[in-house]
Structure formats: C-alpha cells, structure tokens
Amino acid sequence: MPIFDVYGVTDTLPEPILDVIVTRLEARGQHPAFQRMLHEYLDAMAIDQAATVLDLGCGTGVAARAIAARPGFAGTVVGIDLSPHLIATAQQLVAAEGVGHRVRFRVGDTRSLDLPDGAFDAVVAHTLISHVDDPQTVLTEARRVVKPGGLLGIFDGDYASLTFGQPDPEQGKADDETIQRAVITNPRIMRQMPLMLREAGLAIVQAFPSVVADIGTADFWVPLIEALRRLVPQSGVMDEATINAWADARLRESTEGVFFGASTFYAYVARHT
Numbered sequence: 001m002p003i004f005d006v007y008g009v010t011d012t013l014p015e016p017i018l019d020v021i022v023t024r025l026e027a028r029g030q031h032p033a034f035q036r037m038l039h040e041y042l043d044a045m046a047i048d049q050a051a052t053v054l055d056l057g058c059g060t061g062v063a064a065r066a067i068a069a070r071p072g073f074a075g076t077v078v079g080i081d082l083s084p085h086l087i088a089t090a091q092q093l094v095a096a097e098g099v100g101h102r103v104r105f106r107v108g109d110t111r112s113l114d115l116p117d118g119a120f121d122a123v124v125a126h127t128l129i130s131h132v133d134d135p136q137t138v139l140t141e142a143r144r145v146v147k148p149g150g151l152l153g154i155f156d157g158d159y160a161s162l163t164f165g166q167p168d169p170e171q172g173k174a175d176d177e178t179i180q181r182a183v184i185t186n187p188r189i190m191r192q193m194p195l196m197l198r199e200a201g202l203a204i205v206q207a208f209p210s211v212v213a214d215i216g217t218a219d220f221w222v223p224l225i226e227a228l229r230r231l232v233p234q235s236g237v238m239d240e241a242t243i244n245a246w247a248d249a250r251l252r253e254s255t256e257g258v259f260f261g262a263s264t265f266y267a268y269v270a271r272h273t
Helices: 015-030 032-044 062-069 084-096 135-145 169-183 189-199 222-235 240-255
Strands: 052-056 076-081 103-107 120-126 146-164 202-216 259-272
Touching: 015 032, 015 062, 015 084, 015 222, 032 062, 032 146, 032 202, 032 259, 052 062, 052 135, 062 076, 062 084, 062 103, 062 120, 076 084, 084 103, 120 135, 135 146, 135 189, 146 169, 146 189, 169 222, 189 202, 189 259, 222 240, 240 259
Parallel strands: 052 076, 052 120, 076 103, 120 146
Antiparallel strands: 146 259, 202 259
C-alpha cells in the first residue's frame, strides 16, 4: 500500500474516512487553544477591516466561520478546498451558525486558483500548508490573489515536534515519526516559512509561536488520538491493530494521570510587497 498524508488527498478518500476528518477538524477547531491561536493572528491582520477574505484549504470552514462571526467584521469570505465532501459540510455548518450571508464556499485547488489577480484584501491558510505537496506554489498563488499591500496569514503545526510520551523513549520516537508520516506531508514546513515567504515576494510582519501540551491528562489531543485509529491504517504506515494498541495505551495513560502529548504551532502574518 502506498504511504500518503490523508489530509492531502481529501478529494479521493471514501466518505467514512472523510467523516472522521470532519469530526477531527471540528473538534480541534473549536477547542479554546485553537481558537486563541486563530484569533491572535487574525487580530494582527486587522481582519475586521478587510472587505474580502480568501480562506485557502478551508476544510469544514473553521477559519471562515470564525472570521464571519467576528463582531467587527462586515466583509465577505470565500473558502476554497479540494474536497467536495468537506465543502458540502462547510456549507451546512456556516448556514447552521447563521453567517452564511458572509461566506461562500467552492471546490478548488490552492496550487492553481481560478481567481483574478489582487481580488482579496486578505488571505488565510489555516492548517493547509503542511499538507500540500507544492507549498511554494500555494504561497505564490496566495500572493497573486491578494492586493498589493494586503496581508496573508499562514498558520500550521510544526509537526516534526509532535510527540507523545511513552515508557520506551526509542519506541516513542519511532511511533511519533510514523504518525507524522500518516497525517503530514511537510512536518518541518513552518521552520522553512521565513525563507519561503521571502521567495514568494511576501514580507513577514509578525510571527506567533505557541505550544499546545497536555500533561497528566489528555484534553486537546484526545480527538486526534481517536481519529488516528481510522486515519493511520488508511495512510498505509501502520495496521489497525497496532494503532489501536497505541491509542489505547495513550488514553490509559491519561486515565492514570501520566499522559504527555505536545506540539509547537506557528502563525505568520506577511504582507504582499
């Protein structure tokens, strides 16, 4: 079975796996830690002043809905994603939350946008860039469609730092790396972002580092652990019995108060120069 990042091929996955991804994206997106990181960089972008915002790789619309629901925001958001299933889910959720008049969703490829130059005041890519196979092209496209002087917000995990404690450190390291291969195309991409932004013609305005860690009891990481039971076998890096044993052990550690799970996240705000 070929090994691949499941989040990078959401246009080809079966519906039951896509439903697992939907559950994971929504649980993570609504967690207070994720909301804090999202609004931190949106505030730095002065997103409320933008009349038009593009949400690249929008998934279920977590960022698009958050922008549209901000009390000071009076503009419109366009969300684009590779997966028709995720777009359909995003449309349902935006209608349910009462902000559908401010958001439009469409299926599209962030590497080749069917959009005119300078069409948006601001662009966000929230948890996209680690999953695409050509991130430099995505950044170049983002710069093309944002107005001169407009701002781009890039947020993602430094998933090379994603780690879970285990009694055997060597096994823990091996399992961390296997899991990273299952759900991440570019685990070190946020470390490369300063150079990549410059090469795309974008200048860093501000950057925000954050660490999300559950110590003792699992909280933020529980939805990921549960999702990995289905996603890891799909990716081809580990069989179902092995990942279930891994997940059971991590949840047992949480019950016993000895859990450890952590990752670093970064947000970059950059300007079209």
